[in-house]
Amino acid sequence: MAYGxxxxxxxxxxxxxxxxxxxxKVALKAKEEGAIFTLTNAPIAMRMGAIQELAxxxxxxLIPADATSVEDIENLYTQSMDVxxxxxxxxxxxxxxxxxxxxxxxxxxxxxEWMQKGLDISAISLHKFLQVGEKLxxxxxxxxxxxxxxIAAQRTYSFYSDMAEAKAMLESIARSYGYRYGKxxxxxxxxxxxxxxxxxxxxxxEGFDAFYEFAEKMSxxxxxxxxxxxxYAITLFSDLTKYVTMQNLFHDGGYSxxxxxxxxxxxxxxxxx
Ligand code: NAI
Numbered sequence: 001m002a003y004g005x006x007x008x009x010x011x012x013x014x015x016x017x018x019x020x021x022x023x024x025k026v027a028l029k030a031k032e033e034g035a036i037f038t039l040t041n042a043p044i045a046m047r048m049g050a051i052q053e054l055a056x057x058x059x060x061x062l063i064p065a066d067a068t069s070v071e072d073i074e075n076l077y078t079q080s081m082d083v084x085x086x087x088x089x090x091x092x093x094x095x096x097x098x099x100x101x102x103x104x105x106x107x108x109x110x111x112x113e114w115m116q117k118g119l120d121i122s123a124i125s126l127h128k129f130l131q132v133g134e135k136l137x138x139x140x141x142x143x144x145x146x147x148x149x150x151i152a153a154q155r156t157y158s159f160y161s162d163m164a165e166a167k168a169m170l171e172s173i174a175r176s177y178g179y180r181y182g183k184x185x186x187x188x189x190x191x192x193x194x195x196x197x198x199x200x201x202x203x204x205x206e207g208f209d210a211f212y213e214f215a216e217k218m219s220x221x222x223x224x225x226x227x228x229x230x231x232y233a234i235t236l237f238s239d240l241t242k243y244v245t246m247q248n249l250f251h252d253g254g255y256s257x258x259x260x261x262x263x264x265x266x267x268x269x270x271x272x273x
Pocket of ligand 1: 014015016017018020021023041042045065067068072093094095097106121129148149150159164193194195196197198199201202
Protein backbone atom coordinates (compact mmCIF):
# COMPACT_ATOMS: atom_id res chain seq x y z
CA MET A 1 0.00 0.00 0.00
CA ALA A 2 1.35 3.41 -0.94
CA TYR A 3 0.95 6.49 1.26
CA GLY A 4 2.31 9.23 -0.99
CA UNK A 5 5.11 9.81 1.53
CA UNK A 6 7.57 11.11 -1.08
CA UNK A 7 5.16 13.03 -3.25
CA UNK A 8 6.95 15.99 -4.86
CA UNK A 9 10.39 14.85 -3.68
CA UNK A 10 13.46 14.49 -5.86
CA UNK A 11 16.13 11.93 -5.14
CA UNK A 12 19.32 10.16 -6.13
CA UNK A 13 19.47 6.38 -5.59
CA UNK A 14 22.85 4.64 -5.86
CA UNK A 15 23.76 0.96 -5.74
CA UNK A 16 20.99 -0.91 -7.62
CA UNK A 17 22.82 -3.73 -9.38
CA UNK A 18 20.18 -6.43 -9.77
CA UNK A 19 16.73 -7.16 -8.42
CA UNK A 20 18.16 -8.43 -5.12
CA UNK A 21 19.96 -5.15 -4.36
CA UNK A 22 18.58 -3.21 -1.42
CA UNK A 23 18.75 -0.07 -3.59
CA UNK A 24 16.59 -1.77 -6.24
CA LYS A 25 13.80 -2.23 -3.67
CA VAL A 26 14.23 1.34 -2.45
CA ALA A 27 13.83 2.61 -6.03
CA LEU A 28 10.59 0.66 -6.53
CA LYS A 29 9.16 1.91 -3.22
CA ALA A 30 10.28 5.50 -3.83
CA LYS A 31 8.46 5.39 -7.14
CA GLU A 32 5.37 3.95 -5.47
CA GLU A 33 5.49 6.73 -2.87
CA GLY A 34 5.47 9.43 -5.53
CA ALA A 35 9.15 10.46 -5.77
CA ILE A 36 11.06 11.29 -8.91
CA PHE A 37 14.73 10.35 -8.91
CA THR A 38 17.84 9.46 -10.87
CA LEU A 39 19.65 6.13 -10.57
CA THR A 40 23.41 5.83 -10.39
CA ASN A 41 26.03 3.12 -10.20
CA ALA A 42 29.66 2.54 -11.16
CA PRO A 43 30.10 2.75 -14.94
CA ILE A 44 31.00 -0.96 -15.08
CA ALA A 45 27.76 -1.96 -13.30
CA MET A 46 25.77 0.02 -15.85
CA ARG A 47 26.95 -2.33 -18.54
CA MET A 48 25.36 -5.33 -16.85
CA GLY A 49 21.98 -4.34 -18.16
CA ALA A 50 19.63 -5.05 -15.26
CA ILE A 51 19.68 -1.46 -14.04
CA GLN A 52 18.41 -0.27 -17.44
CA GLU A 53 15.30 -2.32 -16.79
CA LEU A 54 14.81 -0.69 -13.40
CA ALA A 55 15.30 2.75 -14.93
CA UNK A 56 12.55 2.03 -17.40
CA UNK A 57 10.16 0.78 -14.72
CA UNK A 58 10.84 3.82 -12.55
CA UNK A 59 10.95 6.31 -15.39
CA UNK A 60 14.34 7.35 -14.04
CA UNK A 61 17.44 8.60 -15.79
CA LEU A 62 20.64 6.61 -15.33
CA ILE A 63 23.76 8.62 -14.50
CA PRO A 64 26.99 6.62 -14.21
CA ALA A 65 29.26 7.70 -11.35
CA ASP A 66 32.20 6.01 -9.69
CA ALA A 67 31.56 6.75 -6.01
CA THR A 68 35.27 7.39 -5.45
CA SER A 69 35.41 10.19 -8.05
CA VAL A 70 34.55 13.71 -6.89
CA GLU A 71 34.19 14.77 -10.51
CA ASP A 72 31.67 12.00 -11.22
CA ILE A 73 29.68 12.94 -8.11
CA GLU A 74 29.65 16.62 -9.12
CA ASN A 75 28.29 15.59 -12.48
CA LEU A 76 25.76 13.31 -10.78
CA TYR A 77 24.28 16.15 -8.71
CA THR A 78 24.36 18.68 -11.53
CA GLN A 79 22.69 16.37 -14.01
CA SER A 80 20.17 15.13 -11.45
CA MET A 81 19.09 18.69 -10.57
CA ASP A 82 18.79 19.41 -14.25
CA VAL A 83 16.73 16.33 -15.09
CA UNK A 84 14.54 16.51 -11.98
CA UNK A 85 14.04 20.27 -12.07
CA UNK A 86 15.46 21.36 -8.73
CA UNK A 87 17.46 20.53 -5.62
CA UNK A 88 17.67 17.00 -4.28
CA UNK A 89 15.52 16.02 -1.27
CA UNK A 90 16.93 12.55 -0.62
CA UNK A 91 20.05 10.54 -1.38
CA UNK A 92 20.53 6.80 -0.89
CA UNK A 93 24.13 5.63 -0.46
CA UNK A 94 23.96 1.86 -0.99
CA UNK A 95 27.55 1.17 -1.98
CA UNK A 96 29.98 -1.31 -0.52
CA UNK A 97 32.85 -3.50 -1.61
CA UNK A 98 35.96 -5.01 -0.07
CA UNK A 99 38.52 -6.21 -2.56
CA UNK A 100 40.25 -8.18 0.20
CA UNK A 101 37.02 -10.06 1.01
CA UNK A 102 36.26 -10.61 -2.65
CA UNK A 103 39.72 -12.02 -3.30
CA UNK A 104 39.69 -14.16 -0.15
CA UNK A 105 42.55 -12.34 1.62
CA UNK A 106 42.48 -13.07 5.35
CA UNK A 107 42.38 -10.29 7.98
CA UNK A 108 45.96 -11.08 8.99
CA UNK A 109 47.20 -10.82 5.43
CA UNK A 110 45.43 -7.74 4.06
CA UNK A 111 46.58 -6.03 0.91
CA UNK A 112 46.69 -2.40 2.07
CA GLU A 113 46.18 -0.89 -1.35
CA TRP A 114 42.99 -2.91 -1.66
CA MET A 115 42.01 -1.92 1.85
CA GLN A 116 42.36 1.77 1.00
CA LYS A 117 40.39 1.29 -2.19
CA GLY A 118 37.68 -0.56 -0.22
CA LEU A 119 37.49 2.23 2.38
CA ASP A 120 37.24 4.79 -0.40
CA ILE A 121 34.40 2.92 -2.13
CA SER A 122 32.49 1.88 0.98
CA ALA A 123 32.94 4.79 3.40
CA ILE A 124 34.81 7.87 2.15
CA SER A 125 32.38 7.96 -0.78
CA LEU A 126 29.66 8.96 1.70
CA HIS A 127 31.76 11.95 2.70
CA LYS A 128 32.22 12.77 -0.98
CA PHE A 129 28.47 12.58 -1.60
CA LEU A 130 27.91 14.96 1.32
CA GLN A 131 30.77 17.38 0.69
CA VAL A 132 29.95 17.73 -3.01
CA GLY A 133 26.25 18.09 -2.14
CA GLU A 134 27.07 20.90 0.28
CA LYS A 135 29.55 22.68 -2.01
CA LEU A 136 27.09 22.67 -4.90
CA UNK A 137 24.26 23.49 -2.50
CA UNK A 138 22.46 20.63 -4.22
CA UNK A 139 20.51 19.21 -1.26
CA UNK A 140 17.29 20.93 -0.14
CA UNK A 141 16.68 22.22 3.40
CA UNK A 142 15.44 19.26 5.50
CA UNK A 143 16.82 16.87 2.88
CA UNK A 144 17.71 13.36 4.00
CA UNK A 145 20.75 11.22 3.25
CA UNK A 146 20.74 7.53 4.18
CA UNK A 147 23.61 5.03 3.92
CA UNK A 148 23.56 1.30 4.63
CA UNK A 149 25.66 -0.22 7.36
CA UNK A 150 26.18 -3.46 9.23
CA ILE A 151 26.63 -4.37 12.91
CA ALA A 152 30.25 -5.42 12.27
CA ALA A 153 30.91 -1.69 12.85
CA GLN A 154 30.31 -2.33 16.58
CA ARG A 155 31.11 -6.03 17.05
CA THR A 156 33.62 -8.38 15.53
CA TYR A 157 32.51 -10.85 12.88
CA SER A 158 35.65 -12.59 11.68
CA PHE A 159 34.43 -13.14 8.10
CA TYR A 160 33.63 -9.45 7.61
CA SER A 161 37.34 -8.57 7.57
CA ASP A 162 38.19 -4.97 6.56
CA MET A 163 34.55 -4.19 5.72
CA ALA A 164 34.13 -3.80 9.50
CA GLU A 165 36.50 -0.81 9.42
CA ALA A 166 34.66 0.57 6.41
CA LYS A 167 31.31 0.39 8.20
CA ALA A 168 32.72 1.95 11.39
CA MET A 169 34.04 4.84 9.29
CA LEU A 170 30.77 5.12 7.35
CA GLU A 171 28.78 5.49 10.58
CA SER A 172 31.27 8.03 11.92
CA ILE A 173 30.99 10.12 8.75
CA ALA A 174 27.18 10.04 9.07
CA ARG A 175 27.50 11.47 12.60
CA SER A 176 30.17 14.07 11.82
CA TYR A 177 28.65 15.30 8.57
CA GLY A 178 25.16 15.01 10.04
CA TYR A 179 26.19 17.61 12.62
CA ARG A 180 27.72 19.92 10.04
CA TYR A 181 24.92 19.66 7.47
CA GLY A 182 22.25 19.82 10.16
CA LYS A 183 23.63 23.16 11.38
CA UNK A 184 24.06 24.50 7.85
CA UNK A 185 20.86 23.41 6.10
CA UNK A 186 18.84 21.15 8.40
CA UNK A 187 19.94 18.25 6.21
CA UNK A 188 19.86 14.97 8.10
CA UNK A 189 22.24 12.05 7.70
CA UNK A 190 21.64 8.54 9.05
CA UNK A 191 22.80 4.98 8.55
CA UNK A 192 20.55 1.94 8.59
CA UNK A 193 22.27 -1.11 10.06
CA UNK A 194 20.59 -3.91 8.14
CA UNK A 195 20.23 -7.67 8.81
CA UNK A 196 22.23 -10.02 6.58
CA UNK A 197 20.47 -9.94 3.23
CA UNK A 198 20.91 -12.20 0.20
CA UNK A 199 22.39 -9.84 -2.39
CA UNK A 200 25.51 -9.80 -4.54
CA UNK A 201 27.48 -7.93 -1.85
CA UNK A 202 26.04 -10.08 0.96
CA UNK A 203 26.68 -13.45 -0.61
CA UNK A 204 30.26 -12.46 -1.46
CA UNK A 205 31.08 -12.84 2.25
CA GLU A 206 32.50 -16.24 3.19
CA GLY A 207 30.15 -18.36 5.30
CA PHE A 208 27.26 -16.00 4.52
CA ASP A 209 24.60 -18.74 4.45
CA ALA A 210 25.50 -20.08 7.88
CA PHE A 211 25.63 -16.59 9.28
CA TYR A 212 22.32 -15.66 7.68
CA GLU A 213 20.71 -18.62 9.50
CA PHE A 214 22.42 -17.75 12.77
CA ALA A 215 21.06 -14.19 12.63
CA GLU A 216 17.64 -15.51 11.65
CA LYS A 217 17.58 -17.70 14.78
CA MET A 218 18.94 -14.92 17.03
CA SER A 219 16.41 -12.27 16.03
CA UNK A 220 12.98 -12.47 17.69
CA UNK A 221 11.42 -11.12 14.49
CA UNK A 222 13.78 -12.96 12.14
CA UNK A 223 16.05 -11.25 9.62
CA UNK A 224 14.69 -8.06 8.09
CA UNK A 225 14.19 -8.41 4.34
CA UNK A 226 15.51 -6.04 1.68
CA UNK A 227 11.91 -5.00 1.00
CA UNK A 228 11.42 -4.00 4.61
CA UNK A 229 14.75 -2.20 4.62
CA UNK A 230 13.45 -0.20 1.68
CA UNK A 231 10.28 0.66 3.61
CA TYR A 232 12.41 1.92 6.49
CA ALA A 233 14.59 4.01 4.16
CA ILE A 234 11.43 5.60 2.69
CA THR A 235 10.29 6.70 6.15
CA LEU A 236 13.71 8.32 6.67
CA PHE A 237 13.39 10.20 3.38
CA SER A 238 9.89 11.34 4.31
CA ASP A 239 8.89 14.34 6.42
CA LEU A 240 7.65 11.98 9.17
CA THR A 241 11.21 11.61 10.51
CA LYS A 242 12.41 15.22 10.25
CA TYR A 243 14.26 15.28 13.55
CA VAL A 244 16.09 11.97 13.16
CA THR A 245 19.72 12.64 12.33
CA MET A 246 23.29 11.46 13.10
CA GLN A 247 21.91 8.04 14.04
CA ASN A 248 22.88 4.49 13.27
CA LEU A 249 19.49 2.80 13.19
CA PHE A 250 19.31 -0.96 13.61
CA HIS A 251 16.91 -2.61 11.22
CA ASP A 252 17.54 -6.17 12.25
CA GLY A 253 14.46 -7.82 13.78
CA GLY A 254 15.88 -7.31 17.30
CA TYR A 255 19.22 -9.05 16.65
CA SER A 256 21.41 -6.28 18.09
CA UNK A 257 19.64 -6.38 21.47
CA UNK A 258 19.51 -10.16 21.87
CA UNK A 259 22.12 -12.00 23.96
CA UNK A 260 21.14 -15.50 22.90
CA UNK A 261 17.83 -16.85 21.66
CA UNK A 262 15.88 -19.90 22.84
CA UNK A 263 16.37 -21.51 19.42
CA UNK A 264 20.15 -21.31 19.66
CA UNK A 265 20.19 -22.61 23.25
CA UNK A 266 18.06 -25.56 22.14
CA UNK A 267 20.33 -26.26 19.18
CA UNK A 268 23.39 -26.36 21.42
CA UNK A 269 21.60 -28.52 23.99
CA UNK A 270 20.63 -30.99 21.26
CA UNK A 271 24.19 -31.08 19.96
CA UNK A 272 25.49 -31.88 23.44
CA UNK A 273 23.02 -34.74 24.03
P1 NAI B 1 24.70 -5.02 -3.99
O1 NAI B 1 25.91 -5.79 -4.41
O2 NAI B 1 23.46 -5.23 -4.74
O3 NAI B 1 25.05 -3.45 -3.93
C1 NAI B 1 26.34 -2.91 -3.77
C2 NAI B 1 26.47 -1.83 -4.83
O4 NAI B 1 27.69 -1.08 -4.70
C3 NAI B 1 26.46 -2.40 -6.26
O5 NAI B 1 25.39 -1.84 -6.99
C4 NAI B 1 27.79 -1.98 -6.82
O6 NAI B 1 27.78 -1.79 -8.23
C5 NAI B 1 28.02 -0.68 -6.03
N1 NAI B 1 29.40 -0.23 -6.14
C6 NAI B 1 30.53 -0.94 -5.90
N2 NAI B 1 31.62 -0.18 -6.18
C7 NAI B 1 31.15 1.05 -6.58
C8 NAI B 1 31.77 2.26 -7.00
N3 NAI B 1 33.11 2.38 -7.06
N4 NAI B 1 30.98 3.30 -7.36
C9 NAI B 1 29.65 3.22 -7.32
N5 NAI B 1 28.99 2.08 -6.92
C10 NAI B 1 29.74 1.01 -6.56
O7 NAI B 1 24.49 -5.43 -2.46
P2 NAI B 1 23.60 -4.80 -1.28
O8 NAI B 1 23.59 -5.83 -0.23
O9 NAI B 1 22.33 -4.27 -1.81
O10 NAI B 1 24.54 -3.63 -0.74
C11 NAI B 1 24.11 -2.31 -0.53
C12 NAI B 1 24.65 -1.77 0.78
O11 NAI B 1 24.05 -2.47 1.87
C13 NAI B 1 26.17 -1.93 0.95
O12 NAI B 1 26.69 -0.79 1.59
C14 NAI B 1 26.25 -3.13 1.88
O13 NAI B 1 27.46 -3.19 2.59
C15 NAI B 1 25.06 -2.84 2.78
N6 NAI B 1 24.60 -3.96 3.61
C16 NAI B 1 24.36 -5.18 3.03
C17 NAI B 1 24.01 -6.25 3.83
C18 NAI B 1 23.81 -7.60 3.22
O14 NAI B 1 23.84 -8.60 3.96
N7 NAI B 1 23.61 -7.71 1.93
C19 NAI B 1 23.82 -6.11 5.29
C20 NAI B 1 24.05 -4.77 5.77
C21 NAI B 1 24.44 -3.74 4.95
